[in-house]
Amino acid sequence: MKFENFRDWLPARGYWQGNQAFIDWCFMGNKRLTEPFFDDTISKRCREPFNLLFRHQTPIEFLGELNEFSEGLKPSGFIFHLSRCGSTLVSQMLAALEQNIVISEAAPIDFVIRRGAVPEELRIEWLRWIINAFGQKRKAREENFFIKFDSWNTLEINLIKRAFPDIPWIFLYRSPVEIIVSHIRLRGAQMVPGLIKEILPELSFEESIRMPPEEYCARVLQKICRVVLDLLVSGEGLAVNYTDLPNAVNETVLKHFKVKLSANDLEKMLAATKYNSKSPNLNFSADSENKKKEASAAAVSAAEKFVKPFYDELEKIRKINLRAAIH
Amino acid sequence: MQYDLRMSKDNLEKFCLLVLGDLELQNQLKALEERDEFIEKVVELGARCGFEFSCEDIKNQIRENRELMSERWI
Numbered sequence: 001m002k003f004e005n006f007r008d009w010l011p012a013r014g015y016w017q018g019n020q021a022f023i024d025w026c027f028m029g030n031k032r033l034t035e036p037f038f039d040d041t042i043s044k045r046c047r048e049p050f051n052l053l054f055r056h057q058t059p060i061e062f063l064g065e066l067n068e069f070s071e072g073l074k075p076s077g078f079i080f081h082l083s084r085c086g087s088t089l090v091s092q093m094l095a096a097l098e099q100n101i102v103i104s105e106a107a108p109i110d111f112v113i114r115r116g117a118v119p120e121e122l123r124i125e126w127l128r129w130i131i132n133a134f135g136q137k138r139k140a141r142e143e144n145f146f147i148k149f150d151s152w153n154t155l156e157i158n159l160i161k162r163a164f165p166d167i168p169w170i171f172l173y174r175s176p177v178e179i180i181v182s183h184i185r186l187r188g189a190q191m192v193p194g195l196i197k198e199i200l201p202e203l204s205f206e207e208s209i210r211m212p213p214e215e216y217c218a219r220v221l222q223k224i225c226r227v228v229l230d231l232l233v234s235g236e237g238l239a240v241n242y243t244d245l246p247n248a249v250n251e252t253v254l255k256h257f258k259v260k261l262s263a264n265d266l267e268k269m270l271a272a273t274k275y276n277s278k279s280p281n282l283n284f285s286a287d288s289e290n291k292k293k294e295a296s297a298a299a300v301s302a303a304e305k306f307v308k309p310f311y312d313e314l315e316k317i318r319k320i321n322l323r324a325a326i327h
Numbered sequence: 328m329q330y331d332l333r334m335s336k337d338n339l340e341k342f343c344l345l346v347l348g349d350l351e352l353q354n355q356l357k358a359l360e361e362r363d364e365f366i367e368k369v370v371e372l373g374a375r376c377g378f379e380f381s382c383e384d385i386k387n388q389i390r391e392n393r394e395l396m397s398e399r400w401i
Contacts, residue, residue, distance in 0.1 A: 024396075049361075049366070049389075054347055054356075
């Protein structure tokens with residue numbers, strides 16, 4: 001297969017046929033990934049006649065060949081998050097600039113990370129390959145490359161770090177009761193028992209569905225915080241609270257990623273914050289107060305019992321980092 | 328009749344593979360956003376390259392691809 005035939009294509013999905021992993025590709029042409037989530041862009045493109053009829057399908061090993069043949073941009077930074085805490089706002093701000101490739105919660109990355117049955121060394125290799133495929137420059141201006149992972153991929157942060165030991169990363173979080181309120185309104189996949197099986201393996205499906213949903217959500221958040229806190233405590237990564245957005249992107253996140261932008265670019269990036277990142281037709285506004293008012297007693301109690309101690313630890317680390325940045 | 332149908336489906340599959348490996352052909356098709364115009368162009372280019380198939384074959388193929396996509400992707 002000629003690699004140049006894949007120049008304007010992106011991996012769209014991973015799937016298995018027997019024991020072989022395959023990648024479906026989507027023709028992107030000169031379109032950028034500007035929708036809030038990778039899947040939004042792919043779904044849109046895949047409705048175009050060309051993509052409905054023509055599709056590259058390759059064994060996953062083809063990504064390894066591509067990796068040998070064409071080195072993509074090295075990731076500038078990884079974004080991990082607790083969900084519903086402004087991570088899409090951050091990725092949309094970054095995607096507002098043409099020099100940035102932003103991959104936001106891409107299904108093929110999740111496909112590779114969550115293959116527990118595949119040996120870890122192979123998953124690490126696959127992860128390097130798939131990220132290299134996403135980092136291919138399709139436009140001359142592209143120079144920075146950011147990846148926002150699915151929230152539950154944070155549980156595999158050690159695997160991701162083994163694949164990319166020197167890539168700076170941030171962890172976005174928010175007051176847990178506000179996150180729980182958001183998930184009770186509209187549940188993310190990780191908060192539906194049984195959908196992301198790896199997330200709480202210690203609970204049986206029956207236990208999970210009998211549990212109050214607020215408690216299930218709180219336990220998921222606790223699990224993610226626990227994993228990431230171990231690393232943050234040892235001085236890795238940067239903890240970013242929703243309350244510091246959007247200014248933190250310019251003030252701390254980009255510095256942490258060692259990315260420099262012109263004043264004009266910063267202005268463009270901040271202009272993206274005027275819109276609700278998940279529904280670009282609506283204006284963005286911080287909604288913490290509304291969420292706190294809406295919180296049920298069960299949400300408050302689950303947040304206090306299961307997540308608050310971890311949230312407090314995250315806050316301690318964030319404040320220490322901030323003080324260090326000032327001095 | 329059945330033989331012809333199989334032939335034209337086979338021709339379409341071969342032509343699709345040809346397009347995936349030929350940037351020139353891709354360039355003539357990728358920008359067409361209107362479905363009927365796209366299908367007519369595929370038939371025309373297919374014939375020019377020696378592959379006979381009909382608009383109906385393409386519509387059926389698109390339907391099959393969609394079904395396959397939903398099976399694999401959901």
